Amino acid sequence: MAKSSIRIEGLDDVRRLIDEGERKVIQAAKVAVYEVTNDVARKSGELVPFDSGALRGSRAIKLPTTRNLVGEVTYGGPGAPYAVVQHENLELFHPAKPLGAGPV
Numbered sequence: 001m002a003k004s005s006i007r008i009e010g011l012d013d014v015r016r017l018i019d020e021g022e023r024k025v026i027q028a029a030k031v032a033v034y035e036v037t038n039d040v041a042r043k044s045g046e047l048v049p050f051d052s053g054a055l056r057g058s059r060a061i062k063l064p065t066t067r068n069l070v071g072e073v074t075y076g077g078p079g080a081p082y083a084v085v086q087h088e089n090l091e092l093f094h095p096a097k098p099l100g101a102g103p104v
Contacts, residue, residue, distance in 0.1 A: 026069070029064075029069050030064045030069060033063075033064045033069055033070070033071045034063050034064055034071065036071060037061060037062075037063055037064070037071025037072070037073060038061070038063075040071075040073050041059065041061045041073045044059070044073055044075075045059060048075065055075055055079035055082050055083050055086070056079075057078075057079065058075050058076050058077035058078060058079035058080070058083075059073065059074070059075050060072075060073075060074045060075075060076070060077075061073055062074075
């Protein structure tokens with residue numbers, strides 16, 4: 001019985017195109033996470049309860065990096081005790097305040 005063989009050419013090109021596609025998908029995901037993180041940060045800044053401004057001033061924004069596609073918006077630091085009370089006490093009134101508004 002004779003052996004038959006199949007020769008496939010162009011696999012290097014296929015691999016290159018897959019790698020390029022993966023890079024484009026990762027870049028698009030980074031852009032999307034960046035935009036959503038900034039949108040959440042902006043909206044949270046408009047809604048955060050305001051007493052002394054410590055909570056609003058403690059906001060930290062972590063944007064996606066080359067190695068990490070995570071975006072985070074966190075509050076804490078000197079405003080952490082106030083944040084815990086505001087977050088956990090459902091009896092408190094939490095009116096929305098425009099960004100830049102002064103203390104109530």
